[in-house]
Amino acid sequence: MEKIISINDCVIRFANVNGSGSASANNLFAKAVFRLGVPVSPKNIFPSNIQGLPTWYEVRVNEHGYLGRRGGADLIVAINGQTLRQDYDEVLPGGYFLFDSTRPLPDDFSRTDITVIAIPLTELCNREIDNPRLRQLLKNIVYVGALAHLLDMGLEVFIDSLQKQFRKKPQLAEPNIKALEIGYTYAKDHYPGACLLSIKKSDRAGNAILMDGNSALALGAVYAGATVAGWYPITPSTSVIEAFDKFTKKFRLEPESERRRAAIIQAEDELAAIGMVIGAAWNGARSFTATSGPGLSLMSEFLGLAYFAEIPVLLVDVQRAGPSTGMPTRTQQSDILAAAYASHGDTRHVLLFPCDPKECFDMMADGFDLAERLQTPVIIMSDLDLGMNDHISAPLAWDDDRRYDRGKVLTASELDGLKDWGRYRDVDGDGIGVRTIPGIHPTKGSYFTRGSSHNEYSAYTEDGATYERGMLRLLTKWETARGLVPRPHEKIAAPDTRIGVIFFGTSTHAAYEAIDILQKQGLSINSLRLRAFPFQQEVIDFINRHETVLVIEQNRDAQMRKLLLAESEIPASKLVPILHFDGLPITAQFIAERIRQALAARKSEIKGGSL
Amino acid sequence: MTFTRPKFRHPDLPPNALGYTRRDYEGALSTLCAGCGHDSISNAIIQACYELPLEPHRVVKMSGIGCSSKTPAYFLGRSHGFNSVHGRMPAIATGANMANRDLLYLGVSGDGDTASIGLGQFTHVVRRNLNMVYIVMNNGCYGLTKGQDSATADRGSTSKKGAPNLFESIDLCELAIQLGAGFVARGFSGDKIQLVPLLKAAMSHKGFSLVDVISPCVTFNNTNASTKSYQYVRDHAEATGTLDFIPLRQEITTEYQEGSTQEVPLHDGSVIYLYKGEGARDITNRRAAMDSLESHRVESRIMTGILYFQEGIEDTHEMIKTSQQPLNALQQEDLCPGNAALQQLMEGYR
Numbered sequence: 001m002e003k004i005i006s007i008n009d010c011v012i013r014f015a016n017v018n019g020s021g022s023a024s025a026n027n028l029f030a031k032a033v034f035r036l037g038v039p040v041s042p043k044n045i046f047p048s049n050i051q052g053l054p055t056w057y058e059v060r061v062n063e064h065g066y067l068g069r070r071g072g073a074d075l076i077v078a079i080n081g082q083t084l085r086q087d088y089d090e091v092l093p094g095g096y097f098l099f100d101s102t103r104p105l106p107d108d109f110s111r112t113d114i115t116v117i118a119i120p121l122t123e124l125c126n127r128e129i130d131n132p133r134l135r136q137l138l139k140n141i142v143y144v145g146a147l148a149h150l151l152d153m154g155l156e157v158f159i160d161s162l163q164k165q166f167r168k169k170p171q172l173a174e175p176n177i178k179a180l181e182i183g184y185t186y187a188k189d190h191y192p193g194a195c196l197l198s199i200k201k202s203d204r205a206g207n208a209i210l211m212d213g214n215s216a217l218a219l220g221a222v223y224a225g226a227t228v229a230g231w232y233p234i235t236p237s238t239s240v241i242e243a244f245d246k247f248t249k250k251f252r253l254e255p256e257s258e259r260r261r262a263a264i265i266q267a268e269d270e271l272a273a274i275g276m277v278i279g280a281a282w283n284g285a286r287s288f289t290a291t292s293g294p295g296l297s298l299m300s301e302f303l304g305l306a307y308f309a310e311i312p313v314l315l316v317d318v319q320r321a322g323p324s325t326g327m328p329t330r331t332q333q334s335d336i337l338a339a340a341y342a343s344h345g346d347t348r349h350v351l352l353f354p355c356d357p358k359e360c361f362d363m364m365a366d367g368f369d370l371a372e373r374l375q376t377p378v379i380i381m382s383d384l385d386l387g388m389n390d391h392i393s394a395p396l397a398w399d400d401d402r403r404y405d406r407g408k409v410l411t412a413s414e415l416d417g418l419k420d421w422g423r424y425r426d427v428d429g430d431g432i433g434v435r436t437i438p439g440i441h442p443t444k445g446s447y448f449t450r451g452s453s454h455n456e457y458s459a460y461t462e463d464g465a466t467y468e469r470g471m472l473r474l475l476t477k478w479e480t481a482r483g484l485v486p487r488p489h490e491k492i493a494a495p496d497t498r499i500g501v502i503f504f505g506t507s508t509h510a511a512y513e514a515i516d517i518l519q520k521q522g523l524s525i526n527s528l529r530l531r532a533f534p535f536q537q538e539v540i541d542f543i544n545r546h547e548t549v550l551v552i553e554q555n556r557d558a559q560m561r562k563l564l565l566a567e568s569e570i571p572a573s574k575l576v577p578i579l580h581f582d583g584l585p586i587t588a589q590f591i592a593e594r595i596r597q598a599l600a601a602r603k604s605e606i607k608g609g610s611l
Numbered sequence: 612m613t614f615t616r617p618k619f620r621h622p623d624l625p626p627n628a629l630g631y632t633r634r635d636y637e638g639a640l641s642t643l644c645a646g647c648g649h650d651s652i653s654n655a656i657i658q659a660c661y662e663l664p665l666e667p668h669r670v671v672k673m674s675g676i677g678c679s680s681k682t683p684a685y686f687l688g689r690s691h692g693f694n695s696v697h698g699r700m701p702a703i704a705t706g707a708n709m710a711n712r713d714l715l716y717l718g719v720s721g722d723g724d725t726a727s728i729g730l731g732q733f734t735h736v737v738r739r740n741l742n743m744v745y746i747v748m749n750n751g752c753y754g755l756t757k758g759q760d761s762a763t764a765d766r767g768s769t770s771k772k773g774a775p776n777l778f779e780s781i782d783l784c785e786l787a788i789q790l791g792a793g794f795v796a797r798g799f800s801g802d803k804i805q806l807v808p809l810l811k812a813a814m815s816h817k818g819f820s821l822v823d824v825i826s827p828c829v830t831f832n833n834t835n836a837s838t839k840s841y842q843y844v845r846d847h848a849e850a851t852g853t854l855d856f857i858p859l860r861q862e863i864t865t866e867y868q869e870g871s872t873q874e875v876p877l878h879d880g881s882v883i884y885l886y887k888g889e890g891a892r893d894i895t896n897r898r899a900a901m902d903s904l905e906s907h908r909v910e911s912r913i914m915t916g917i918l919y920f921q922e923g924i925e926d927t928h929e930m931i932k933t934s935q936q937p938l939n940a941l942q943q944e945d946l947c948p949g950n951a952a953l954q955q956l957m958e959g960y961r
Binding site (some may be wrong): 018034035059067083105207208209210218222223224225227228251252254257258259260261262263264265268269271272273274276277279281282283284285287301302305395396397399400403404436437438439440442443446447448449450451454460462499604 | 643652666667669671672680683684688689690692693694695696699701702703704705706707708709710711713714732734735739786790927928929932933934935938939940943945946947948949950952953954956957960961
């Protein structure tokens with residue numbers, strides 16, 4: 001058997017039962033890799049359940065900084081009896097299978113192409129750990145200790161992490177450290193040199209951070225000055241608001257009174273959640289909500305109101321696998337069309353597509369500026385993979401010279417000087433009127449906001465010409481938005497290549513890696529990463545410059561491709577969909593393979609004369 | 612209805628204590644049917660705001676969808692208003708109130724808007740004790756879609772459509788008391804003498820105030836067999852007690868005979884004096900209030916007046932301990948922690 005040999009380049013998968021305390025042990029492992037300076041990308045693959053069902057945690061270690069899922073597992077730590085067979089079968093040939101040998105493997109587990117590492121985790125815990133309540137939890141730490149030896153990581157970085165983690169409760173660190181040592185020693189005594197994967201200290205991670213996208217969004221909201229959040233719990237967006245709650249407690253408490261400079265209201269449903277955001281934004285506070293697909297559906301009616309009455313709403317959609325309840329704990333990019341055109345009547349919304357925690361933070365701040373500048377909803381399209389998994393990212397940073405752009409809002413003294421003010425008059429030619437905030441002026445600036453058709457002075461009208469004028473002005477505003485939203489990122493591999501790819505959000509890392517894979521095979525591909533809707537002319541130009549453009553996305557129906565076609569004059573045959581929608585994050589191998597297939601098919605089409 | 616209203620007002624219109632005349636509280640011309648109870652309520656709102664007095668620009672008008680929800684255009688033309696979507700006014704009001712706790716939020720809704728499509732939002736805004744006045748213009752039917760029964764139509768009541776309502780009705784006052792509202796009143800659009808002080812008291816109460824006003828729909832639900840017709844309500848209404856509302860700063864000049872009134876002080880120093888009739892109830896007793904509503908219901912009588920009152924219940928801001936300053940007045944300096952704090956925080960993610 002040829003064992004897999006690698007330094008700082010492997011995939012380790014943990015198979016656990018959820019609710020057994022494995023998450024913190026697995027986190028400890030991923031963080032230790034990161035603290036050794038090696039780029040790491042952990043993915044939690046978990047059920048919609050609290051206790052007792054299979055859950056996996058997949059850690060990709062990669063010196064080159066490829067952070068997407070790779071596919072395949074070199075080492076599987078199999079702690080879940082329910083999935084033992086599956087996990088055993090899925091180890092790559094030449095890979096490693098670590099299991100709790102307190103119960104021996106069944107006889108028909110007879111692969112000869114993998115290395116089996118048997119560690120009696122339960123038995124060791126029962127023997128060495130006095131407190132029976134801790135045994136179950138510490139069993140997880142024991143296998144982390146074993147990995148520390150098997151992967152040549154040493155114990156120091158783990159002990160360090162535990163001490164940091166339990167800084168305030170050192171008595172809890174002690175049994176954890178003991179468990180680490182038990183695992184480490186057992187592996188050292190029984191499996192010296194058995195595992196040829198290793199993780200060595202490196203400086204590749206630089207000053208990066210390891211953070212989940214939802215926390216970054218919440219911090220973005222704090223830094224952008226959000227004060228009101230209405231929300232309804234839904235996976236995978238809940239932790240955005242939980243983090244906002246935590247960070248506002250840290251940063252927004254008034255010293256004496258302990259009162260908070262933020263109001264967070266758990267609503268009765270998503271309809272109320274977005275309604276609260278609209279009410280607060282209308283009244284001059286920066287406000288937001290976070291939801292996922294089902295919530296977005298419920299919010300549609302209100303989004304139409306915000307679009308038509310022109311209220312600056314910020315909405316985060318942490319997408320998950322739909323339709324309907326779908327797979328609530330699996331990832332997808334499948335709300336693109338629902339978000340872009342949310343609500344009845346003619347509506348369009350600004351969308352932003354972050355790809356890592358840094359961009360989550362930045363786009364949250366930009367999103368509030370855009371919403372207030374444009375007086376319209378802005379939807380940040382994250383997903384479960386970005387939101388709930390830890391990602392390596394450049395550290396978040398705030399430019400202290402940056403000022404909030406609160407858009408066109410009249411102050412009391414500005415109102416004093418005004419003669420002919422109308423809420424929806426387009427005085428600047430950019431399609432954006434001037435707002436007033438209730439309560440600021442005793443005689444001027446009050447108006448009646450409505451979702452029914454209105455004239456420039458916000459008075460009710462059913463006059464067709466006036467209605468049309470208003471709707472066309474909203475299109476002028478849409479053009480203004482096109483010039484303000486974040487520009488796409490282009491990477492030109494070869495100026496003369498006729499093949500391009502387009503992708504966005506969490507397909508980014510896997511896509512860049514796939515491009516590198518194909519480049520090594522002699523295929524040069526230019527790429528464009530979308531960061532916003534409406535699309536700028538340079539997106540259309542990029543497509544026009546190439547003969548074939550592959551659009552990579554994580555949904556069944558090629559929603560981004562459809563949106564590109566709907567919003568441009570590009571011939572449909574030019575855009576080839578690359579679709580991944582099984583609910584797991586897309587992998588580089590998948591993309592590379594599908595691109596090869598698609599291009600081969602296209603070549604034969606051309607030969608057959610069908611193009 | 613009239614199509615124009617003269618702009619002229621008598622030059623000697625008396626100003627209130629803030630220097631505003633009654634016309635400063637008026638709005639656009641109503642487009643509702645002639646004789647609509649809602650117009651009487653609009654007038655009562657104008658009168659109450661003028662008398663209290665309130666500064667028009669410190670009042671925010673909120674509504675959902677329906678005939679009732681159109682009315683905010685017909686009063687308080689100097690106030691900001693928000694006519695939102697059907698049944699969702701409470702969410703808009705909640706958000707607006709979170710943004711600025713210092714304004715008076717006047718929500719206007721109907722029985723369809725509140726008891727059917729908006730029932731969920733209604734119950735939750737009561738539970739949170741949002742500091743607002745919630746006025747229901749209750750006519751037991753959907754006027755704007757031509758007379759379908761609503762969820763507050765009494766079982767057996769018959770509208771112009773001719774078929775008796777088959778379903779049990781929802782009593783919004785009973786529901787609000789059960790959910791912890793601190794001020795619950797029922798009025799009748801045809802009884803302005805009672806309605807104006809009811810509204811004034813509701814506007815002075817801190818926390819959630821419900822004023823459910825029976826407001827006959829002259830076009831679709833004013834039949835002999837309707838329990839929401841002018842005639843029926845006049846015949847069956849029974850006031851819990853006439854009341855005087857004495858605003859803060861106003862000297863009490865009337866002498867109340869010992870034992871003849873119940874004195875109910877409000878947080879701002881205003882006082883409600885309730886005249887006790889025979890069989891008078893204590894309106895601060897929640898269980899008694901529920902019992903009374905039930906016994907009146909059994910006897911097909913409509914109880915009006917303040918049905919339940921409780922001062923001092925924490926409102927939403929107090930429950931969640933928000934800043935005393937309006938959140939919409941906070942500046943970037945108050946809100947943004949700055950880069951140094953962020954970099955310190957980043958250490959925890961390494």
